[in-house]
Amino acid sequence: MAWSIADYRTQYAKADSLCQEVQSFKNAAGIPAINELRNAGHHFLKAIDDTGGLASQAELDAAVAHARRAIYEATEAGIVSALAAVRKFRNDYATVQVSGVIPDYVKRLTSCSAAKRLIENNREDTFDRAQDHADRVTVFRDLRTFVDDLDNGRDDVNKVVADDRKQTRRFTTQIVMGVLAIIITICFGIWASTGYKGFTPSSGSSNLSSPVNSADAG
Incomplete structure (x- = not known):
């Protein structure tokens, strides 16, 4: 051409x-x-x-x-x-x-x-x-x-990223608190069933707290 x-x-x-x-x-x-x-x-x-x-x-x-x-x-x-x-x-x-x-x-x-x-x-x-x-x-x-x-659109996408991170942190916190609550409940149950109920005063303490017989005192 x-x-x-x-x-x-x-x-x-x-x-x-x-x-x-x-x-x-x-x-x-x-x-x-x-x-x-x-x-x-x-x-x-x-x-x-x-x-x-x-x-x-x-x-x-x-x-x-x-x-x-x-x-x-x-x-x-x-x-x-x-x-x-x-x-x-x-x-x-x-x-x-x-x-x-x-x-x-x-x-x-x-x-x-x-x-x-x-x-x-x-x-x-x-x-x-x-x-x-x-x-x-x-x-x-x-x-x-x-x-x-x-x-x-980067600013809007960054907001999505920030919101996702907040939700992740919130979820993680809830999981940790739930696990701690379970652990505390278990520990309290063990203490209540073995430690607290199994406690008895010592013999020395028992003698000190017993009333004195009047006949023996004479």
Whole structure:
């Protein structure tokens, strides 16, 4: 396909805007995307003459291809960074019930698996990185929104963690108090059946407390 200068301007502007968008997300645009933009500009300068007219269609086509590859590289970096952020969140709250806090949590995790497969498939040598990557842009933006929701939901998830810890401490305290009560009851029962009832005064004490016979006294 023979591209026009207007096509190049459109593709370059789209790529540049996306690189800035990805860069604002976790500083993740990456060197490959920036290099593709640089190459796009280099080929475009070779494609036009001093008057701004088209001097080489081949160079212009190369410029457009590099601009589209920049979109590929930017989405690659953005998706990988987003998946890493999701993975960190899952590790941080691996033992917490998160689905009640983050909307559509399980469904969106499934989307992450699909995004990972997309990245892996697009790395094949036969994949045309200069094609239109609108689907990859959509995947990146959906993941970015998911990561934003995860980050914004951390406070609420932390509250769930704190409540779970309180309940655990309360339950543990109740168990300990119950065990202590049983132990005390058993000890008291043993003392009452053997120690207290088996006590008898000593012989010396018995003699001291016996009344004196008047006949013996005489």
